[in-house]
Amino acid sequence: xxxxxxxxxxxxxxxxxxxxxxxxxxxxxxxxxxxxxxxxxxxxxxxxxxxxxxxxxxxxxxxxxxxxxxxxxxxxxxxxxxxxxxxxxxxxxxxxxxxxxxxxxxxxxxxxxxxxxxxxxxxxxxxxxxxxxxxxxxxxxxxxxxxxxxxxxxxxxxxxxxxxxxxxxxxxxxxxxxxxxxxxxxxxxxxxxxxxxxxxxxxxxxxxxxxxxxxxxxxxxxxxxxxxxxxxxxxxxxxxxxxxxxxxxxxxxxxxxxxxxxxx
Amino acid sequence: xxxxxxxxxxxxxxxxxxxxxxxxxxxxxxxxxxxxxxxxxxxxxxxxxxxxxxxxxxxxxxxxxxxxxxxxxxxxxxxxxxxxxxxxxxxxxxxxxxxxxxxxxxxxxxxxxxxxxxxxxxxxxxxxxxxxxxxxxxxxxxxxxxxxxxxxxxxxxxxxxxxxxxxxxxxxxxxxxxxxxxxxxxxxxxxxxxxxxxxxxxxxxxxxxxxxxxxxxxxxxxxxxxxxxxxxxxxxxxxxxxxxxxxxxxxxxxxxxxxxxxxxxxxxxxxxxxxxxxxxxxxxxxxxxxxxxxxxxxxx
Numbered sequence: 401x402x403x404x405x406x407x408x409x410x411x412x413x414x415x416x417x418x419x420x421x422x423x424x425x426x427x428x429x430x431x432x433x434x435x436x437x438x439x440x441x442x443x444x445x446x447x448x449x450x451x452x453x454x455x456x457x458x459x460x461x462x463x464x465x466x467x468x469x470x471x472x473x474x475x476x477x478x479x480x481x482x483x484x485x486x487x488x489x490x491x492x493x494x495x496x497x498x499x500x501x502x503x504x505x506x507x508x509x510x511x512x513x514x515x516x517x518x519x520x521x522x523x524x525x526x527x528x529x530x531x532x533x534x535x536x537x538x539x540x541x542x543x544x545x546x547x548x549x550x551x552x553x554x555x556x557x558x559x560x561x562x563x564x565x566x567x568x569x570x571x572x573x574x575x576x577x578x579x580x581x582x583x584x585x586x587x588x589x590x591x592x593x594x595x596x597x598x599x600x601x602x603x604x605x606x607x608x609x610x611x612x613x614x615x616x617x618x619x620x621x622x623x624x625x626x627x628x629x630x631x632x633x634x635x636x637x638x639x640x641x642x643x644x645x646x647x648x649x650x651x652x653x654x655x656x657x658x659x660x661x662x663x664x
Numbered sequence: 665x666x667x668x669x670x671x672x673x674x675x676x677x678x679x680x681x682x683x684x685x686x687x688x689x690x691x692x693x694x695x696x697x698x699x700x701x702x703x704x705x706x707x708x709x710x711x712x713x714x715x716x717x718x719x720x721x722x723x724x725x726x727x728x729x730x731x732x733x734x735x736x737x738x739x740x741x742x743x744x745x746x747x748x749x750x751x752x753x754x755x756x757x758x759x760x761x762x763x764x765x766x767x768x769x770x771x772x773x774x775x776x777x778x779x780x781x782x783x784x785x786x787x788x789x790x791x792x793x794x795x796x797x798x799x800x801x802x803x804x805x806x807x808x809x810x811x812x813x814x815x816x817x818x819x820x821x822x823x824x825x826x827x828x829x830x831x832x833x834x835x836x837x838x839x840x841x842x843x844x845x846x847x848x849x850x851x852x853x854x855x856x857x858x859x860x861x862x863x864x865x866x867x868x869x870x871x872x873x874x875x876x877x878x879x880x881x882x883x884x885x886x887x888x889x890x891x892x893x894x895x896x897x898x899x900x901x902x903x904x905x906x907x908x909x910x911x912x913x914x915x916x917x918x919x920x921x922x923x924x925x926x927x928x929x930x931x932x933x934x935x936x937x938x939x940x941x942x943x944x945x946x947x948x949x950x951x952x953x954x955x956x957x958x959x960x961x962x963x964x
Contacts, residue, residue, distance in 0.1 A: 454868065455867075456867060473867075474868045476870065478868070479868060480868050482864065482865075484861065486862065486865050488862065488865070490884075499869065499879065503869045503871065503875075504869070554869075
């Protein structure tokens with residue numbers, strides 16, 4: 401029995417009388433502690449998959465099972481790290497995490513425990529030093545780290561990362577990828593990450609799920625990345641498994657399923 | 665600010681060779697910082713105050729020159745002070761009927777504004793929230809509001825006099841109907857503009873409707889709300905002066921109209937100064953409250 405099962409999911413949107421089928425027959429099983437990336441060209445519907453797992457979108461067909469139970473509606477057991485951090489600008493870094501902690505653990509943990517837990521999660525992403533700053537006072541990378549801390553603090557069964565490093569510069573992105581790898585190694589979270597960055601997908605994932613182009617996009621290929629953990633980006637340069645995985649994904653994206661606009 | 669700090673620091677840098685500078689710095693930081701702070705505050709005050717003071721002086725001189733000819737229709741500043749000395753020095757005068765000091769006239773106007781504006785704020789924010797949250801309410805009410813809000817304030821006055829049969833509630837109604845639209849429309853726009861991301865965060869956290877209202881909707885909308893409240897207070901003050909000219913009684917608007925009927929042009933000018941200053945203070949007060957409530961994220 402898979403930990404998370406996306407079962408024959410399809411979704412169609414109706415706009416101005418026309419129906420657009422975005423996803424068709426998406427099937428995916430994820431084991432506990434697995435790190436799965438979903439990669440594809442922009443507009444293929446990979447974020448839609450994530451939003452369906454999060455419960456922010458209702459699929460037209462099929463459904464999502466988490467630990468054998470059908471998922472309906474959003475909830476803190478499937479925490480999302482949004483692409484543009486989505487911190488509330490009127491709250492401090494600590495208050496942003498606290499909002500989640502208090503909501504999820506009120507009645508289950510004492511006030512002091514909740515405060516320690518907030519602090520602990522900020523320390524996990526190395527942001528405890530800025531806990532009293534407001535989002536506009538910290539850099540984009542730091543905001544994203546707080547977004548990750550907020551998601552981790554909910555103790556989700558599955559962590560959903562929606563292009564979490566997409567808006568960051570290359571150096572900050574690498575730094576954050578390392579931190580996420582370290583946290584995943586330490587806590588063994590189950591993670592689904594949406595990305596369009598091939599290197600990022602190969603470096604971080606146990607499995608890379610490649611999506612075909614829409615409309616009616618589906619999973620084209622499911623590639624296992626058998627690389628030892630902990631992984632270090634420098635040591636992977638020249639590694640055959642790494643290079644083969646990278647080549648396979650590139651081949652899928654640029655030879656067999658070119659972006660529709662580029663193919664025309 | 666930065667410039668003044670540099671002016672103080674530069675002589676030090678010039679006299680001290682680079683090698684000595686490192687030694688000098690920790691030894692004598694206090695006198696330098698105190699001196700530079702005094703100079704900085706001093707230059708700050710001068711650079712802040714000098715431009716407006718000079719501008720006002722220039723305008724007064726220009727006015728004096730333009731209006732000093734004996735055939736001039738309007739009085740010069742010196743003549744205004746001379747002719748209206750009585751009302752300038754005694755704003756707290758208590759007399760019979762409408763023969764009151766300017767302070768009491770302004771107070772009477774402010775009381776009317778307070779009633780009308782408070783009502784407008786409550787109704788405007790309430791209906792604005794409804795319009796922002798419900799697409800159905802928006803579709804139904806928006807066209808009506810878009811037409812109503814273009815009606816000039818004074819056009820409402822005869823109708824409200826007919827309805828209330830009294831000057832006081834009619835004036836308050838005119839204030840209300842003038843200032844409610846910007847408050848209402850800005851509030852609803854603020855709520856519509858709450859980023860989808862914040863709504864998604866609320867959904868993932870499963871915030872209750874009340875939690876969503878207090879933790880997300882109010883803080884996200886307050887800056888917009890205060891834009892509307894600020895436009896609203898300005899419009900109220902514009903409308904009250906005009907409305908009072910027509911309804912009579914104690915109030916700065918009727919004071920101006922009465923002065924015109926008595927050909928006391930200097931009194932009108934003194935009253936206009938009051939109207940301007942009070943309007944300015946009202947605008948800044950609402951801006952300051954908004955600044956305080958949004959912890960500085962609202963536009964100044």
